[in-house]
Amino acid sequence: MPKFLDSLPMILSRSLDRVMPSYRRLFQANDLTDQQWRVLRALWEKQHLTSAQISQITLLPPPSLVGILDRLEKKNLIGRLRSTEDRRHVHIIPTQKGRALMEHMMPMVDRIHDDFMQRVTAAEWAEFNRILEKLSESTEKRNLA
Structure with a gap:
């Protein structure tokens, strides 16, 4: 059994606790919560989504x-x-004000992201993503069985 501080939940929590303050300062300066940011970021990339799609992404x-x-x-x-086509479906779209917020925030988000990316090589980043995706996919398959 791994030591408490070496357990996967603690490693992930510790990493998130160290990475998120940079982003949260930006979110708070723009009157957004983490969750509101996630929704807007998804919409900025996709332009329109249903509530179900937003929830999944x-x-x-x-309910939240x-x-x-x-x-x-x-x-x-x-x-x-x-x-x-189907009045039961409602698409969520960014407004003009929402798109203006994107133009304002994304350069700062990119700077934060670039700062973190300078700390690892492209190969390390790819391996990090590959490992996390492997853990995620294998866990999802086990939960479905």
Whole structure:
């Protein structure tokens, strides 16, 4: 059995606790929570998504996502667009204000990301991602069995 500090949950938690403050300062300066950021970031990349898609991409449970979307809509950062093909489907889209926020924030996010990326080689980053993906996929397969 690994020592407590060497366990996977502690290694991941410790890493997240050290990486996230740089990002959180930026989120807080722009009146966003971590969860709101995740939703906006997904929308900026995809342009429009359903709530179910956002939940899957951001790993936010649907009940929590409802409130997050409501708050983002109240801030006029997102809008809801009913599908013309199937009125049961509602697409979430970034508003003009939401896209302006992207233009403002992404250069700073890129700088934070680049700072972390300078600490590892491209090969280390690829290996890190490969290992985490392998652990994630193998865990998901075991949970499905």
